[in-house]
Every structure is written in structure tokens, then in C-alpha cells.
Amino acid sequence: MKKKLFSVLLVGALAASLVACGKTEKKEAKASTANTEINAEEYAGTITSNAGVYKTFVNLSDWKGMSVDLKESDYVVLDSDVEDYIKSMLESKATTNVITEGTTKAGDVIKLDYSGKLDGTAFSGGTATDVTYTIGSGKFIEDLDKGLVGLTVGQETDITCVFPESYYNSDLAGKTTVFTVTVNEIDESVVPELTDEWVAANAASLGIEDSSVTTVEQLRTYVRSYLETQASSSRSSAIFDAAYKQMSDGLDVSDYPSEELTDLINTLNSNVDAEYQSYSSSYSSKEEYLKSAYKFDSLDAFNEYADNYAKQYLLQKMIVTMIAADNNITVTADDINSTGEELASYYGYDDYNDILDTYGKTMNSEIGYQVLYQKIVDFVCENVTVNDTTDTAE
Known part of the structure; x- marks a missing residue:
């Protein structure tokens, strides 16, 4: 099954995203840096042309030879x-060994039925059957959790419980209740040798x-070997992040390429709109969805976030592209096609051409930048001094 390919700007690393930007009709005095439909062979030319535009907005000082701190032992x-x-x-x-006799102990995974009563009357949310629960996990109120220890499988037991004074349901907060519980089985995990x-x-x-x-x-x-590869990648990212922070802190940015910035903000909104449509039956409005899923107080708060986030992303793209242009670092068609094939395999497409047929040749620009970003991460790591902050006394 194909998985939808769309921007992960909201949750992914700033420059490792696949940004599904659309085209607009807005014109700029400067050449547009927004992604367009191009062939893979054409991407390399956009690095130099875009860098020329970016340099009219920001001046990147000499960064080679800067030092960054890193705890190498990590x-x-x-x-x-x-x-x-x-x-x-x-x-x-692991497989599961179902035990239907014996007594329960802390740490056991059990299946149980329970029915809670307040003053002899069942209360809402207090009854359930065939519930899987780990004793000691703390997901039940404390008295019920502790009361599940030492029960005989298959035997009905009453457990007296007092709800916490701070319990969210005021009808139950501080009240004494009785849960009638039957543990139906203990599920023992059997890890292979x-x-x-x-x-x-x-x-x-x-x-x-x-x-x-x-x-x-x-x-x-x-x-x-796998873990060392992961550790090396994490180390490179940490070095680049530290170096980038030094490059960008206090940097004077006169403005941002307006069409590209607008496209990025539109992408963030499109992503959220797509998510909201998937869950719209559970929410009365997009604003309610944003409050629940992302903890935004309002649509205005989200819009402010989208603007700031797009500018952060774009500033990093500007710096990465300028470094590439200044040091003759490029991306070939083979680089793009190879990465495209990897993405096609991961997302369940027949091949990279299948992705291009679905999303258009704008993907060449987006994958091209993904490849370029990783090349610049490696290049920066090779051109900064790393100070090991590992405490040798540890």
C-alpha cells in the first residue's frame, strides 16, 4: 500500500523535510527561489542561482575553523x-503464555473484568470487560492498582478504593467505591533464547x-555496525546544529524571498488542513483540533507559529545553499534519482517515476535539497574544530 508523501515540516527536522510546495502566481522583483517543476539534471543550476538571491537578504560571515563543544562519549x-x-x-x-490459575503479583500483565460502584450504584466509566492491564503501571487509581496484587485467577473479588481528592471527575473525587474484579488470565511474555x-x-x-x-x-x-552508523549520523547532526547556531545567532536578515516563504506557510497550513479533515468528525472546528492536537490557544497562535517556523526553515535553507555555492558543492541527477528510489521503496511506490507521476517534478527540487542538506552537514563537520567535553574523570 502506498503511503502518502507530504511535508513533515510540523514534526521533522528543519532541513530534512520533503516540502510539497505548490506554485503561485505572485511575482517578485528578484528571481523566484520557490520550487518549480524541473528535471533532476536541472537542480544543480538552481543552487547557484538561488544562492545569488539569498545573498541579497543575508550576509554569511566566515565560519570555517569555528569550534564547537561536543560530549564525544555520547x-x-x-x-x-x-x-x-x-x-x-x-x-x-516474544510469545505469550496464557496462565489461567495461580495468583497475581506486581508486574504481571493480566486480563480482567471490573465493575465499580458508588453507594451500591454503578457509575459511568467504572465497568469494563477483558481489559489488559499491567499491575503496578499506575494507570488505575492507586487503591485499585495495589488491590490487584495477590488475587486468585478466576475468582471474583471486591476491592474497596478511595478516589484521590484531585481526581478530575468531581463526582468521584475523594469518594469511597467498591470494584468487583475478576482476573481471567495472566499473560506471561516468553522471550526466546x-x-x-x-x-x-x-x-x-x-x-x-x-x-x-x-x-x-x-x-x-x-x-x-548499525549502531555505530546511527551514532555517527547523530554526532554529525549535533556538530552541525552547534555550528549552525553560531552561524545564525545574531545574523542580520533583511528579508526573506516572499514567494518561497508564502509557499512554506501554505504547506504548513495544507498539512494541518489535511490532518484536520481526517479527524474532523471528532472536532467541531479546525481551531479546536489545533488546541487539542498541538496545544495552540487559537488560530492566530498557529499562524504566528507557522510564520516563525517557515522563516527558521528558510533561513537554514538560505545558509545551506550559500555554503554549497561558495564551495562548489552540488547535487547530481544520480544523487536525486538514487534518493528518490529509496523513498519510493519506503513509501510503497513502484519506483521514483511513480512518485514524479503522482506529485510532479517539483519533487526533484525537494529531494535535491534534501541531498544537498546532508552534503553540507558533512562538509561543515569537516571544517569545524570539535572540543570534546567528556569528563575524563567519569
């Missing part, structure tokens, strides 16, 4: 990290594409 993969990751793999393949046979049988289903991984030691080697 990006070292330990043996314990490898074992924890393998443990999570094993747990993902780590063996060569288990690795050989489960590697493919765990997403390990290397068919040569068939033993425990090979799995450990694979996991370490």
Missing part, C-alpha cells in the same frame, strides 16, 4: 548498547538484509 557504542539492542530484538519476537538457530530463522524478519548473518556473533557484529 556517541560511543558500548557492548551494553549492543546487548540491549539485541534484547529488544528478542523481546519483539538467543541461539545461532534463532538468528538464522529470524534475521530476515528483523529487517536484516544481509543474508550472511546467521549466528549470534555475526548478529552482534551487524548490530554494532
Whole structure:
């Protein structure tokens, strides 16, 4: 099944987004930097032309050789990290042993029926059947949670509970109630043993594409390599973020390319509108949805956020593009097509041409910038000094 490809500006990293910008008819005195329908081969030319426009709005000072602080120990993969990751793999393949006798204890996952009564009368929300609950999780009120310890499976038990004074339902706050509870089963998780046979049988289903991984030691080697790749990527991002903060703090931005800024703001609104339409039956208005899902006090608060966020995103794009142009860093058609094929595979499209047929050749601009951003992250990391702040006494 195809997954919809649309901008993740609201939730993703500023410059790693796929921004589905539309075209507008607005004209600018300067050449437009807004994304347009282009072939992959044409993207490289937009880097230089866009940088020329961006330089009329902001002047980037010399940044090469700046130093950034980084706690290098945060990006070292330990043996314990490898074992924890393998443990999570094993747990993902755990089976459930259903126990229908015995007594419950803290930490057990149980299935139960319960019925709560206040002064002998059932109250709203106090009755449920076949509920899965982990004893000690604290998701029930304290008295009920504690009262589930030591119960006999299959036996009906009354548990007297006092609701907290601060309970959100004022009809129950501070009141004494009785819950009639029956634990129907204890669900015991059975984690498989780590063996060569288990690795050989489960590697493919765990997403390990290397068919040569068939033993425990090979799995450990694979996991370490994977975690080190992730750590290296996180380290690069941290270095770039620290360097970018120095580049952008106090930077005098005279203005922003108006058409591109408008497109970005429209994209944010389009994303939220699409989300709201998916859940509109649960909300009386878009404003109510924004309050519930994103904690915005009003539409005006969201609009202010959209404007500020789009400017932050665009400033970073301006700086990234200027660095690329000044240092002859470019993006080839092969770069774009290769990344496009990866996205097609991830999102369930036949190939990159399927994406282009669906969303248009604007995607060449958007994927091109995604590739360019990562190249600039690597370039900046190579041209700054990193000061290790790891405490050697640790």
C-alpha cells in the first residue's frame, strides 16, 4: 500500500523535510527561489542561482575553523548498547503464555473484568470487560492498582478504593467505591533464547538484509555496525546544529524571498488542513483540533507559529545553499534519482517515476535539497574544530 508523501515540516527536522510546495502566481522583483517543476539534471543550476538571491537578504560571515563543544562519549557504542539492542530484538519476537490459575503479583500483565460502584450504584466509566492491564503501571487509581496484587485467577473479588481528592471527575473525587474484579488470565511474555538457530530463522524478519548473518556473533557484529552508523549520523547532526547556531545567532536578515516563504506557510497550513479533515468528525472546528492536537490557544497562535517556523526553515535553507555555492558543492541527477528510489521503496511506490507521476517534478527540487542538506552537514563537520567535553574523570 502506498503511503502518502507530504511535508513533515510540523514534526521533522528543519532541513530534512520533503516540502510539497505548490506554485503561485505572485511575482517578485528578484528571481523566484520557490520550487518549480524541473528535471533532476536541472537542480544543480538552481543552487547557484538561488544562492545569488539569498545573498541579497543575508550576509554569511566566515565560519570555517569555528569550534564547537561536543560530549564525544555520547556517541560511543558500548557492548551494553549492543546487548540491549539485541534484547529488544528478542523481546519483539516474544510469545505469550496464557496462565489461567495461580495468583497475581506486581508486574504481571493480566486480563480482567471490573465493575465499580458508588453507594451500591454503578457509575459511568467504572465497568469494563477483558481489559489488559499491567499491575503496578499506575494507570488505575492507586487503591485499585495495589488491590490487584495477590488475587486468585478466576475468582471474583471486591476491592474497596478511595478516589484521590484531585481526581478530575468531581463526582468521584475523594469518594469511597467498591470494584468487583475478576482476573481471567495472566499473560506471561516468553522471550526466546538467543541461539545461532534463532538468528538464522529470524534475521530476515528483523529487517536484516544481509543474508550472511546467521549466528549470534555475526548478529552482534551487524548490530554494532548499525549502531555505530546511527551514532555517527547523530554526532554529525549535533556538530552541525552547534555550528549552525553560531552561524545564525545574531545574523542580520533583511528579508526573506516572499514567494518561497508564502509557499512554506501554505504547506504548513495544507498539512494541518489535511490532518484536520481526517479527524474532523471528532472536532467541531479546525481551531479546536489545533488546541487539542498541538496545544495552540487559537488560530492566530498557529499562524504566528507557522510564520516563525517557515522563516527558521528558510533561513537554514538560505545558509545551506550559500555554503554549497561558495564551495562548489552540488547535487547530481544520480544523487536525486538514487534518493528518490529509496523513498519510493519506503513509501510503497513502484519506483521514483511513480512518485514524479503522482506529485510532479517539483519533487526533484525537494529531494535535491534534501541531498544537498546532508552534503553540507558533512562538509561543515569537516571544517569545524570539535572540543570534546567528556569528563575524563567519569
